[in-house]
Amino acid sequence: MFTTLSTLLRTKVKTPEATKAAKDISLRRKPVYQSDLDDIEMYFMAAVKEIKKGIGSHYAEQEALSKKVAEKMFNELTKGQDVQRPNITAEQVVDVVLDSVSDMEGATPETLEQLRSGLLGVMQSQGNAHEADE
Known part of the structure; x- marks a missing residue:
């Protein structure tokens, strides 16, 4: 509909206003x-x-x-x-975390031990980095 109106304005009415209106109408078209x-x-x-x-x-x-x-x-x-x-070791923190997740589904002794090793590794590397900063 917009295309038809725009075309009619451009072909039938030869004024600057009609050209401007045709352009405005064309801009309002949507795919x-x-x-x-x-x-x-x-x-x-x-x-x-x-x-x-x-x-x-x-x-x-x-x-x-x-x-x-x-x-x-x-x-x-x-x-x-x-x-x-408080005097808290990395092992104590890891043990408390493991205790809190030990009841979760899939928490087998093997997975808990893997988690323990991973957490201890992270905490110890953080502790070593912190000691190096001091």
Whole structure:
């Protein structure tokens, strides 16, 4: 429809205003499939918003649970110690972490040992890097 209007204005009316109007009409044309693309984009963005809303609704619960687990680990590690200056080894931290994940599905003795080795390696390399900085 826009193409027909634009063509009629250019061929039948020979004024500068008609030429300008024809150009304006041509600029308003959309490809045939553009409305389908607009619909797809609208539905996609609505789905993304729903996903974000779902993630956000559980974030507070997950944060509270993580805080609770971290506090429990800290209390176990500092039990009977001066909380301001606790003496905690990498092995103790790894053992507390492993204890917290040992009930998870797939936590076999072999996988827990692999995790222990990996965590100890990371923590010890971090400790060595920290000591080198000092």
